[in-house]
Amino acid sequence: MKKKKIVILGTGGTIAGTAASAFDHTGYTAAQVGIEQLVAVIPAFAGSACELLTEQVAQVDSKDMSFAVWARLAVRVNHFLAQADVQGLVITHGTDTLEETAWFLQALLDPGKPVVLTCAMRPATALAPDGPQNMLDAVALASHPGARGVLAVCAGVIHSARDVQKVHTYRLDAFSSGDAGPVGYVEEGRLRLLRNWPETHTGQASTAMKNIALQDDGHNWPRVEIVMNYAGAGAAVVQALVASGVQGLVVAGTGNGTLHHALEAALLQAQAAGVRVVRATRCLEGRVLPKAGNAIPDSQGLSPVKARVNLLLELIT
Numbered sequence: 001m002k003k004k005k006i007v008i009l010g011t012g013g014t015i016a017g018t019a020a021s022a023f024d025h026t027g028y029t030a031a032q033v034g035i036e037q038l039v040a041v042i043p044a045f046a047g048s049a050c051e052l053l054t055e056q057v058a059q060v061d062s063k064d065m066s067f068a069v070w071a072r073l074a075v076r077v078n079h080f081l082a083q084a085d086v087q088g089l090v091i092t093h094g095t096d097t098l099e100e101t102a103w104f105l106q107a108l109l110d111p112g113k114p115v116v117l118t119c120a121m122r123p124a125t126a127l128a129p130d131g132p133q134n135m136l137d138a139v140a141l142a143s144h145p146g147a148r149g150v151l152a153v154c155a156g157v158i159h160s161a162r163d164v165q166k167v168h169t170y171r172l173d174a175f176s177s178g179d180a181g182p183v184g185y186v187e188e189g190r191l192r193l194l195r196n197w198p199e200t201h202t203g204q205a206s207t208a209m210k211n212i213a214l215q216d217d218g219h220n221w222p223r224v225e226i227v228m229n230y231a232g233a234g235a236a237v238v239q240a241l242v243a244s245g246v247q248g249l250v251v252a253g254t255g256n257g258t259l260h261h262a263l264e265a266a267l268l269q270a271q272a273a274g275v276r277v278v279r280a281t282r283c284l285e286g287r288v289l290p291k292a293g294n295a296i297p298d299s300q301g302l303s304p305v306k307a308r309v310n311l312l313l314e315l316i317t
């Protein structure tokens with residue numbers, strides 16, 4: 001019988017990081033080891049029921065994630081999703097912006113096959129690295145019959161692209177799905193599912209994908225920035241962004257998306273001048289519950305960074 005193909009795309013991150021000492025979990029350099037080598041050192045893959053193909057799409061510390069890398073990644077993911085013999089994809093990624101890339105791919109592609117992002121909190125050279133186990137879990141998830149959508153797996157927990165958020169600076173289990181809870185767990189290579197596979201119908205995906213493929217150097221993407229409400233927040237940042245030609249603004253409001261009156265006035269002025277403005281919350285959990293007559297639309301439960309991805313995709317179509 002022909003083996004299922006799982007494609008593993010490398011983009012960098014701590015999972016591909018190296019440190020001078022095996023005990024150093026923070027003073028390392030991310031994005032050093034190639035994806036082929038990361039896969040080759042996992043003995044369990046040798047007898048895998050799947051055929052594993054690797055491709056290095058990028059080699060970046062994900063704090064430096066760029067539109068150019070996103071465009072390249074989207075094009076390659078789209079390419080492999082279209083291959084009938086590919087069962088699913090795994091993407092190795094830094095933890096810092098993993099949730100943004102996950103949501104970007106979900107909102108753009110809404111894949112009918114699994115696209116699983118995985119990562120590590122310790123570099124590949126650590127005495128006890130977490131990357132190899134995360135990679136094994138990701139392949140188990142990507143090869144699971146019926147799995148679909150963009151998912152993230154870290155420390156045995158499966159998250160949906162919509163809900164996943166990095167919530168801890170150094171723990172191995174650094175992610176949370178907040179109120180929604182995880183999609184499930186990977187336990188000794190088996191899946192225990194708690195809810196349905198994610199689906200998102202944005203209705204804009206194919207046009208956005210075409211434009212992204214055409215602009216894969218990432219230069220002509222719209223400018224969408226994030227501003228925050230806080231004690232003493234004012235108009236200056238928004239006014240400077242509008243003056244510099246920003247096309248979209250996400251505001252991370254306090255609590256239920258509330259805004260300092262000076263910041264709100266500046267955002268309304270920006271909106272009147274044609275800038276798209278969306279209201280999210282800086283709270284880690286919950287969502288903005290809209291009130292009748294709100295002039296600034298809410299983010300439909302998306303965190304500020306994911307609401308920004310949506311605005312980017314809307315403006316790129």
Ligand code: SIN
Binds near residue numbers: 012061093
């Ligand atoms: C990164 O996000 O690339 C570095 C940090 C990490 O992967 O944990």
